[in-house]
Amino acid sequence: MASLTKCIDMMNEGIERTIRLIPQLPVAEAKLSRLMLMVSGSLNDELELELKPYKLNHSEFLTLMFLNSRPESSSTPGELCEFTKQGATNMTRIGNALVKRGLITRGGSDDDRRRVVIRITAAGKRLILKMLPPLFPRLDAMFVGFSDVDKRNLSRLLRKLAHNLDQADSDIQA
DSSP states (O other): OOOHHHHHHHHHHHHHHHHHHOTTOOHHHHHHHHHHHHHHHHHHHHHHHHHGGGTOOHHHHHHHHHHHHSGGGEEOHHHHHHHHTOOHHHHHHHHHHHHHTTSEEEEEOSSOTTSEEEEEOHHHHHHHHHHHHHHHHHHHHHTTTOOHHHHHHHHHHHHHHHHHHHHHHHHHHO
16 A cells, blocks of 8 residues: 555645646645545544454444543433444444443433433443553654644644534535
8 A cells, every 4th residue: 555645645746637627626625635535544544453453443432432431421322323423224233233242231211211322331441441552652653743833723723624514514404
């Protein structure tokens, strides 16, 4: 597989060729969008490799992390679908896999038995505590050369982009 840097160089060359065919192409925006997709894909691929020894995929990991971070370590299927960007069918499959491994439980709410509540188990919490520390060195390595100001600026800009994407989605739905 080509390095990310090589892929970025190829992308730049391709966009330069595309400008000749479509002069009105918003070049900076196209490059930034593609760059984010490439970096995101690389991050996702790397995370999947890190999760493989634990027999988890990214969606299952996100589900455990979300549950672990919630008050009372619980959530509803709808909230999980929204946070993990999964459909109900896939979230059911994820839930079934995690229940089977004893990492989460599914049951009725104490307040409303019609409402399903999903909770992370003690085993799920132990797995997270085991998994996370080995990820820290790689996470640190990704941001070598970034000052605290760089990281704050990147965070601010990504949040601004997320807001714009949310706005564009609401405009489309209106």
